[in-house]
Amino acid sequence: MGSSRMIFVALFLGLSVGAMAGDPYLFFEWNVTYGNIAPLGVPQKGILINGQFPGPTINSTTNNNIVINVFNNLDEPFLLTWHGVQQRKRSWQDGTLGTMCPILPGTNYTYEFQVKDQIGTFFYFPTTGLHRASGGVGLLKINSRDLIPVPFDTPAGEFDVLLGDWYNKGHKTLKSILDSGRTIARPDGIHINGKSNKVGDKDAQPLFTVETGKTYRFRVCNVGLRTSINFRIQGHTMKLVEIEGSHTVQNVYDSLDIHVGQCISVLVTADQAPKDYYFVTSSRFLKRPLNSVVVLRYANSNGPASPELPPPPPENSAGIAWSMNQFRSFRWNLTASAARPNPQGSYHYGSINITRTIKIANGHYKSDGKLRFGINGVSHKDTETPLKLAEYYGVADKVFNYDLVKDEPPHEDDKKVVVAPSVVNGTWKSYVEIIFVNNEKTIQSWHLDGYSFFAVATEPGKWTPEKRKNYNLLDAVSRNTIQVYPNSWSAVMTTLDNAGMWNLRSEMRERAYLGQQLYFSLLSPGRSTRDEYNLPVAQLLCGIVKDMPKPTLPYA
Template sequence: MKMIIVALFLCLSAGVMAEDPYHFFEWNVSYGTIAPLGVPQQGILINGQFPGPIINCTSNNNIVVNVFNNLDEPLLLTWAGVQHRKNSWQDGTLGTTCPIPAGTNFTYRFQVKDQIGTYFYFPTTALHRASGGIGMLKIHSRELIPVPFDNPADEYPVLLGDWYNKGHKALRAILDSGRSVGRPDGIQINGKSGKVGDKNAQPLFTMEPGKTYRYRVCNVGLKTSVNFRFQGHTMKLVELEGSHTVQNVYDSLDLHVGQCLSVLVTADKTPKDYYLVATSRFTKQALSSVAVIRYANGNGSPATPELPPPPPENSIGIAWSVNQFRSFRWNLTASAARPNPQGSYHYGKINITRTIKIANSRAMVNGKLRFGINGVSHVDKETPLKLAEYFGVPEKVFTYDLVKDEPPQGNNMVVAPSVLNATFRNFVEIIFENREKTIQTYHLDGYSFFAVAIEPGMWTPEKRKNYNLLDAVSRHTIHVYPNSWAAIMTTLDNAGMWNLRSDMLERSYLGQQLYFSVLSPARSLRDEYNILDTQPLCGIVKSMPKPTPYAGA
């Protein structure tokens, strides 16, 4: 009898332990006055905060966020870099999800499955990101999984990027009228813009002498690449967009729009104040901001006004930046979200099944500015693309494969929903060609990919011999320098509808994005989750009966 009771207890315990922990959040999204550059303006706050609350979780945790939309417009939030395995319903883009109507709420439910690293969330609707609604999402390694550096004394979140003193409604009106929003007004760091010599500046963070701190840094701006550095201190890069890196030491680091990383900084200098410096990159007009980093025993001794210099090149040259990109390497001996070493995935030995070459472009269509990919400028419809596909009526909303695998000749631009069919579990190569004079950054939802090369000029098949096929960093954004190209590789093993977009908000709003439709032939829960009963419906599917759910596991 005792053995039966013990066996029953073990079974029950196993059942309880089988499900990963949950984190519950309740967010009130509202307007409020903010002044990132010192000019009061209407901002978007979450629980009264800008930046918004930090989601602090561990690999495989379940995240439940109940979002109350108290704006006067529909709202969606996306979780940039979180892969949402088999669950594009929770991706928070207009191609997959109906927006949350004003005055209502919606609950996001997703699992940070087999991920670690530094990410951020932001609104994807109506240019809201230009007014706030941004916050950090940190995913820690599980306790049993070793991390390739000692535990820091503390972790400090840094959300920086360019900023406009005009709010999202004014900027949206400019874009809708057919014009560009132009240059940003400045750079903010955690919602503030600092100046050298400001005696009233409060410290952003405080460090104790001899201790090492982890700074998680994201560029949450709209269009500007940023270089950041710590006055008098070096930085050891340890994580880049969810991957542990070879731990090189840097005086300064470029961070492009939408990108996040982690650096270790040791408080080993004379106790006093120092500046964290952020300056614009690849812009004709220099923008900058500083924040005070204080030593606990420095008695508030002010930072010296001499700032560490920016990278040694003008806005045209890219050699220094390309070399820095090439120095980023995957740490092949470190574990990631799972105990196996990262390098156990030998991506360089997998045969490429499809090459997609992507070129960004801009054109005037009916007198208005539009941006596109391969001659197609994406527009969102009332019915999300994923819902139309799931309900079996895609032809009523969009046409597959308007965008081709090669850029077309000429400057003609088609304005329409852009959906590219992709084969489930294919290993693809995507080439990004930037034929313009401004830097680009792209993000792919639902996936990480291997950033194998960036070079000036035009791509040709012979360029593959220059790829890093051993230890390229697995990440989810890629930048493309002016008149240059970048190459990535990934396995399309995450079924769903996934957004590939420019991370420059102006460009994605005006059409520089597309969706990959990755369908599993099995139509099984093993490959993709069913739509939730609580998922809002809109457009032509609002009154349609739901399709037969996927089965199996």
């Protein structure tokens, strides 16, 4: 944990409404600063947390209460979001500009949330500007309680792996490029935990060290800006055991595609000759591929890694088919015990009646001659007053209009775009089907805050209602991020049962920054604290609500 301060407190402290007595608290103090980093060997100013890149790992257990006091020592406003952590009833602290005010330079803010009814591998990252391009990312893992059996033997150790594409330009330069109406284009390389070695580098130090005969868990997240990545370990196979909070059927793979924003866990047994091996990454679906390696070393290593790397998957249409088939091989392990949010943990999700179908089509546009991205012809624009606070204080009509995004996208040739804050009304506890439609030539990746969804299908071509017969309605993985291949579609199902305002966004940071996102507003009929906790006393206020008193009742 570096210089993080962490204290375990087993008694209920009364710090938040609804936190369960007896559930432990984990306290952290984080200082966010600039510092010199060089993931690709080119020095630049990065964003560090307690002097680290990647940032400190949060190692928690189901139902722990997490309290993180974040000090912003940058020269810009700053926010962190907890990617994949559902934060039941707490969208106030979701860490997006639509839900909360940013932490101003020289000030601090304390996040507090409970990892309620979850297990698995997640991460955090900054949502302000293009900060994610310069660091501020870290792993957040939630372990099962001791009483809950895990469907594999306890590994000899765990390795946290944050990988992603990287730009040698700093975040301010990248932001200025986007603000000028241009694309940030192709990244410069791929980093693995902030490192990138070259094959044959005799001075490369091992990133992972293993002992012969032992099995290790690798928790891997793609925290990049836009690039899908394939990873593999020279001479070793990988057993998939978890995807974004769900135990999976334990298939064995030679390599795995991981798309932007996704996290998976694999088991790897050190069953080869004791020497060095390469952990290998390759970009996917780029015209000019990117590659990177780091060293995995046996403790009694007696030789360097072979320069002959395991080949990447095919590219072009064959590569898309390969990756799509791999997605279809992922199955939820229905016999495994685990924490599951209700009612989404239902084993019979396929028999629940769909009450609403929303088709989401990504698109790129020009507005005043500048590049914009959007959803169904609407390009989201952040506002000075967070949308959630405007709704809470009853002044939403002064900040945004609901339902600019319709449930059906316009014709794909329609290039008109509305640039405005985008909020879609959701019906409390409705069971929705979301169809992500990608008519573009590049792969997409989508994430929904506050929820897990059942990833039931991804296919090429056009979606029609008849395609539902191809859905996996038995054991689709419950997860929070899904890819959509070029000229293809993907379908998910979820119950809108987590009250609040939650961000649906492209995980391609360039696209989200330029408008490919929206917010779902979920208000329970009674607007009770049983459904959504009240505004925290210490919540930051800004914009037109800055000087308003904090209400004592929900939505007063």
